[in-house]
Amino acid sequence: MRAPSPTDIAAGEVILAVENVSLAFGGVKALTDVSFDIKKGEVRAIIGPNGAGKTSMLNCINGFYHPTEGRITFRGKTRPKMRPYEAAAGGIARTFQNVALFKGMSTLDNIMAGRTLKMSKGFFWQVLRHGPAMAEEIEHRHFVEEIIDFLEIQHIRKVPVGKLPYGLQKRVELGRALAMQPEVLLLDEPMAGMNLEEKEDMCRFILDVSNQYGTTIALIEHDMGVVMDLSDRVVVLEYGRKIADGTPDEVKRDQAVIDAYLGVPH
């Protein structure tokens, strides 16, 4: 397994830059003047106490919220009022803190739904479900089966996801995001509610994705062990402000971070 070395990162280009982003809902300031960047291929962790604005940050990045101030540049392009589907088309995929799977659909269909953007055969062929449409369907099915194998969820292929236990739902959600073959993968607490073994699995999946594909990953997680082990760089938010940014070791020793978040030094 190849972990990117510090030099790689230094040399890496910035794929996503967040500049002076602020976000307010009425009186509530979810984010205040946050700036950081994410470089190609790295695992970037975002941590911070509850309500610090981590999820809101991800929401800004993929266009679900629009920052009240500041701007976000993705692959050199800045779009002030980006719609979520534009972000997706641009190569940003994500998972959600409160699992947001399509509850009425099976695991397979959920992951296939992640391929929607890559499918192109038109309405006419879809109606017939023969010829090109079927060929396309099979081609993507191959791809999806790869993901299913990879995530080891073969046995629940046809189970409606609403009935799956929480942990598996999170795994399916990861699968759905992977199916989009994203440039940047945003993971919002992918390991919440998992036990150790499952966390280990999840870590392995994330690392594999990062290594094999070079997919850039932004990760929100409360398990410090995971964050410290996995990430290349960490940004710490508190009350919507950035209080620290650096490698895991730097952050871990930062007094502000210890006070605000860690409680005890890890």
Added chain:
Amino acid sequence: MTDATLTAKPALSPQQIRRIAWIAGPVLLVVVLTLLTRSGAIGPSDWTYKILVDPFVTMWSLPDLLIQTLWEGFVAGVLYALIALGFVLIFKASGVFNFAQGIMVVFAALSLIGFYEILVGRLGIPAGYAAAMVALIGALGIMLLLAIAVERIVLRPLVNQPDIIMLMATVGLSFFLTGFGELAFGGNPKVMITSALGLPTGSSSIDVPGGRINVQHLDVAAAIIATILIVSLGIFFQKTRIGRALRAVADSHKAALSVGISLNQIWIIVWFTAGIVALVTGIMWGARSEVSFALEVIALKALPVLVLGGFTSIPGAIVGGLIIGIGEKLGEFYWGPLMGGGIETWLAYIIALVFLLFRPQGLFGEKIIERI
């Protein structure tokens, strides 16, 4: 203050600009139209004139009719609000869209008349106020029984099901009640016992500029009763512990169960209250024409009122009712003839639709939470 500080501040926020545009637009339109008609550019036979000018000219020249129209709209609005109120109560308390509210209105009114007929016709109690009151209590009893039965048989087993399933269950309920009601009371229309209940029946004419308007005492009574009902229910549900529990139940059955809110008890309370509202509605509508199963379709009119005001808001029901009532009467009266009349059937829905486009949750509805 220097020029620098003035220019540094953005002149107007986008919101202010929008607000100004909203006010300035119509004013400008009025000015332009006045100028155009004065100059003779558009004459009485033009479409633009007929649609944009003529109705206002009529309003101006026949103020008594305008006032009468507004009054009729007001009364209709109050009555719509009453029906909508029944829906709101149940929706607020359980997230159930009670399609059976319409038939409950008919059912309540028919039980009232049925009891009265039995009391007066079979038991020989002298017709009048006393008998009417006893019948009223009987009808309330029926509504209570109905509430209990609905809770036991329909709602309890359907806890935590999606809205649309609950909606269909109430459609099933309305089928059942329609069949049962027609079996029990017969399909014949009945005359409401208006005077026995002590409701006024006469009318007065009031002088207004340009003529006189006619006001039915019954309508005045309806407005007063509806207002009292709505205000007291509003207070009850907003300010009490039960009120909070109701809103919790509407949000999530499951979570409400888990904190120990007794859905059963709440539902009985709410359905009974809705039954009372249905009875009042039945009396008022029945007194205006007659009580028959045709009255059920009136309940459909409550739907635009409901979405306009917001499904969960008691004040919304009244405001929505008034907007729809007055809006549709004005529309039908002044613009309807241009389209061959009868636009009242859909005008209310279009008005509601237009409002919804700006506020998808209705005027007073709870915000639709979109978060991820």
Added chain:
Amino acid sequence: MSAPTHVTPVAETAQDLILAVNNIEVIYDHVILVLKGVSLVVPRGGIVAILGANGAGKTTTLKAISNLLHAERGEVTKGSILFEGEEVQALSPNDLVRRGCIQVMEGRHCFGHLTIEENLLTGAFTRRDGKAAIRDDLEKIYTYFPRLKERRNSMSGYTSGGEQQMCAIGRALMSRPKMILLDEPSMGLAPQIVEQIFEIVRDINSREGVSFLVAEQNTNMALRYATFGYIMETGRIVMDGDAKALRENEDVKEFYLGVAEGDKKSFRNVKSYKRRKRWLA
């Protein structure tokens, strides 16, 4: 793993058990068998943890106890559940709350359209001891979770995941229960808060004698605070014992605590011998 034999904790005798679950079987949708004979007990004033992998049936067990299964089309088909010595299967969830057994559901379930404070107040719905007492308790919750106080007037639907979790726990505390069923309390909470929550659990437990049954993935934490633990796997209890004993067990150490051969493993070097890698192979 050890054989699924069930050993009743020696110290407990029937009368000081607040909760006893005897050999229950649960079926969802009339066809899906999820719990296959689960028994467990909670002594009065104890903190008992249920551990186990995803889908083991922890949540289902808790829901069976609090009678919330009906709302999900599940039913207990065998066995019995005794709360304070009485069968409770026939009771409605609100009766159970009145008797002092409340559940904090997995995945928050706050009332989205109510403010945080209103959410907390609904927790006191079954209480009859007057406004002042409720006020006091509200203040107490706010001292436990200062973050909630800051957001007290926000609709809970708009608050962050962790804030909702705190709200859900606080709401349950508001009912002054004798026993709380906690389902994954630590999920989505910052490490500090997790610690704090377990401190609160211990605090309430020791000061007010409230019993806890905690389903938790964070084995480390759970075994640190619990007195007794059960480990579930695919609908069965596969191991149980004193928290301390479990902490010492080698299997538990390796599979649940992540300390093998005395060392803490790094997540970067997860062994994946049993895992084929077919990622675009």
Added chain:
Amino acid sequence: QQDQIIFVSNTYRTGPFSGSGIPIADGTRDYLMMLNARDGGINGARIVLEECETQYDTRRSVECWEQAKARGSVLYAPWSTGAALATIPRAHIDKIPIFAMAYGLSPAAVGETFPWVFNPPMTYWDGASIWIQYIAQREGGFDKLRGKTIGLVHLDAPFGKEPIPVLEALAKEHGFNLKLYPVNPTEMQNQSSTWLGIRRDRTDWILLQGWGAMNPTAVREAGRAGFPRDKLLGIWWAGGDDDARPAGADGRGYLSISWHQVGTNFPVIQDIIKHVVDRGQSQSPRDKVGENLYNRGVYQGILIAEAMRNAQRLSGRKSITGEDMRRGLESLDISAARWAELGAPEFAAPVRLTCQDHSGHFAGFMIQWDGTKWGRATDWIQPERNRIRPLLEEGARAYTTSNQGWPRRTEACDQRS
């Protein structure tokens, strides 16, 4: 096996129009049951009456047609214009005559085109003619109509729009303004804007082509709007006792067209009371017997029974078929003397149908509500047959052109009577 004549009759005792549907159904049923009880049927053949409930819904009416066909009914009474329209094209195929008494497709009166459809004793177009004649009488002559405004408050459905073409023609001829006030079925009980419009237009006379719950509301709204009730003229279907009664005192003076008497002072009604009602075999409450729409049901029963009698005579059989019934209807002839024989002297005008004329343009009169009951208000008024008949023929022609392949009449004309 006893001879029997099967008659599957549409009714609507439920739904929004049941208020009008129930008394009519009761009247017809009670009369036919009375024949069975008193005379043992018609010439010894018992009448088997099956009610098919439609709720005034076309879909169910079509189902009832199938039921009539399957049961071998000799007649189909659609009791709704929609049902009549849906079944008219099938009558000659399934050989069941359609009997739409004073409703349905008006041009169906043209027997040459519609040999299987009968709509005595008059069509809505005759009704319009009667209305205008009556107004002219009250105003003091047709020339006084010029400049007057006459409004038509009508149900916004084919039934309600039926009289419009004739009224328009009459308006042109007599120089009055015709104003239309459609009332949507969902707004039947919510007519305040309609009546505001009437007030604005200063309409002089209002014609009411309403049905079901629409009528009582209209009468009451007229009172509320201060419109003189004796200038409110209902079509015959707006003449139910339950249409006028709910308005209470406000309804006094309201007029409606009719072609038969009200009340129980006829031997035939007495017989019904004796043989059916008093034996508890009627579905009608005792006090509703003799009301206007009840008697209209009886009137229908008499016409049907007479046609059955004719059919038996023409075919020489006791159990008749639909085809026999058709011939029986075409040769229907109830003279004043026959009315008396039937126990209904002066009950209605004589009726005589021919192969050409299936409606007859028979006379009607106005009845007026005195606050508690209907009473006859005018003498007989004859519709302008010569004016209406050509219009009907034109309508029939239009029907055949829009339905290409409409068969020519092949049924022989059998006018023995």
Added chain:
Amino acid sequence: MFYRDAGQYKTSYAADMAIFPLRQDRVGIAVILLIAYLGVPLLAGDFAISTVMLPLMALVPAVIGLNILTGYTGLISLGSAGFMGVGAYACYKLTTLFPEVNILVWILCSGFFSAAIGVVFGLPSLRIKGLYLAVATLAAQFFLQWCFVRIPWLYNYNASGAIEVPLRTLFGIPITGPTAEVEVKYLVALTFVVILAWFASNLVHGRIGRSWMAVRDMDIAAELMGIRLLPTKLLAFAVSSFYCGVSGALFVFIYLGGAEAGTEFSIRLSFLILFAVIIGGLGSIIGSFFGAAFIVGLPTVLKFGLPTIGIPITGAVAEKVVLMIIGALTIFLLIVEPHGLARLWQIAKQKLRVWPYPY
């Protein structure tokens, strides 16, 4: 016992993605088709065909259509009857304007008119959701119904204000109009139903169907995955209205044979269709058949069936009792299985598969 998936290995994804992966299911479908095409016309009487099968066939497309909108895309609509009306009137206008073109073509084409109108009324769905949208679709229902009465051009200025279905033939055999045999009409409608159901099932199993369901289950997440909400919802509206339109044309041309559409395509019918969708099972094509059969068949069966088994009710009383039974049965069904008859069907199959073991 015969219903097992054991031993049937799928060797390709195509086989696994087939709509009926089990051999028994495929045989079952073939048998059903055979019965529908041969058994029913040969064995069932005219009465049964014309009072049960014809309305069933006419309504099934509308139920499928609404199921696509409500069951698959999660948009509740109460305007289906209005869209059916559009189809009926479009077909009437088209066939009277161009009588030489075969009526079958026009029945299909009328769907497109309905689809266009559907798209217009679907526009607000981007902003308005849930029951609010349901009420907004009522605007469509009432407005369209008003148009049918108010615009005489639509019914060719007929004095009666109604559509009269003209005689139309296929290969010289009458298929619409009074002289058409019920069996012929039935076969025509059946063919439409089979094809439309097949198309619908193809659609919902593919990419488009998945986008619809994604929007239904969680629209925000769907958008974040690159599914554009407005086009997806509008497509659902279009397809749904298309089905409703064809259904409306069939309803008038094949079943009723003439209608006073103002009252026929009323809100009542809209509710009935929604009813069928839910009873049948949201998000299930086969459920649409069950649901339609329930609403069409049950009243008729009860009304004519109860007297034949010796329960002496007829006429109005029957109607009332039937209404009560339907109401009660609906509630009962929803309690037993909120996911409708389709789910009961599935559970039955599931039990059969594991038989004789309970799980």
